[in-house]
Amino acid sequence: PPLYIITPTYKRAEQLAELTRFAHTLMLVPNVSWLVIEDAFEKSPLVAKLLDKTGLRYEHLTAPMPEEYKNKKSGPKPRGVSNRNKGIQWVRANAVDGVLYFADDDNTYDLELFHEIRYTKRVSMFPVGLVTKLGVSSPIVKNGIFSGFYDGWIAGRKFPVDMAGFAISVKFLLQRPNATMPYKPGYEEDGFLKSLTPFEPKEIELLASNCSKILVWHTQTKRNDPSTTLDLTKYGSTNIEILKK
Ligand code: UGA
Ligand code: MN
16 A cells, blocks of 8 residues: 655755655655645745655645744744645545655654554554653553553643654545644644544554554754855855755
């Protein structure tokens, strides 16, 4: 069965580095379609060129964050939500089977993860490393049976899990035409998983050897914002493409 990997991305100095690293992981995975969705009004030519170079089967789409959230003065923003909903929409229109996974552009993925999730029948879950101060977010498994969630921020969530900690069957999604991700910072995963009703935590398929292995890490790249706008053309250089802020 095919894997549909939905990756939200946005323009910043680290973008091409993150996408290059993740592309190189996906180039080692058979039968994948990579849906790369930019939080932007127009496709970046640099991203387009990168995607083309990989030889992967991909879709390059855009889905800007709605202005009302983008212009918010304070507090967290619903990062990657418009992008993921656009990806879901694409899957509904183009896929008939297989498995969908939300893979942020900056995480680190073990190739084994893609073997594990490929046979998801409904919704599968597994540990994610380097999330919150607890260092891991995971379903708790006792004697092979689901018995709750371990997460540094439960916050009244029915599904206190990270975006990278679950995969879902396309057939299962298609049977739920109303499933969508809410613009609700901190509650995107919970809201999406709740929208898959009917679906209860006890039905989760436990992967990664009963959730005993970490196959994905929520890594975060240190920001490197050049304080002045880089412009090598000023020095006569024409041979380097630079992401201008
Ligand atoms: C955490 C969670 O792990 C994410 O799954 C969740 O989406 C996010 O918080 C959130 O909702 O705020 P974190 O590392 O803090 O992740 O967030 P980012 O990696 O900065 O962003 C998540 C994804 O959205 C990335 O793929 C990023 O490229 C994309 N993004 C971020 C946008 O498309 N637009 C933005 O303005 C910011
Ligand atoms: Mn991240």
